Amino acid sequence: MFLNELYGSVRQRLDDMARIVSTGDDRAVIALARSEVPHLIEAVRTLMAGHEPNELGECPACSRVLQRWRKPWRRPTSPCKVYLSARRSLFDEDHEPRHALR
Numbered sequence: 360m361f362l363n364e365l366y367g368s369v370r371q372r373l374d375d376m377a378r379i380v381s382t383g384d385d386r387a388v389i390a391l392a393r394s395e396v397p398h399l400i401e402a403v404r405t406l407m408a409g410h411e412p413n414e415l416g417e418c419p420a421c422s423r424v425l426q427r428w429r430k431p432w433r434r435p436t437s438p439c440k441v442y443l444s445a446r447r448s449l450f451d452e453d454h455e456p457r458h459a460l461r
């Protein structure tokens with residue numbers, strides 16, 4: 360599989376799901392939610408697996424591990440980008456409350 364095909368197929372799948380959620384009828388949205396939300400959750404968990412923080416709260420992928428030798432006591436100054444993105448997307452704190460989750 361060529362890289363562009365891989366990336367394009369993922370984007371297309373997400374676009375298709377977003378279109379159904381925004382314009383589909385209730386039956387289509389419910390069917391999509393039941394079949395695809397578990398896959399979306401698994402995809403997010405898989406992405407987060409490479410970013411599990413250590414005991415200091417430091418993400419092995421996002422932190423500046425290479426400079427740790429200078430200040431080994433240093434705590435991370437910024438959160439993991441993957442966790443931060445997930446938090447912003449999942450809690451959507453800038454928009455209206457989500458009725459189903461409140």
Ligand SMILES: [Zn+2]
Pocket residue numbers: 409410418419420421422439440441442
């Ligand atoms: Zn990270």
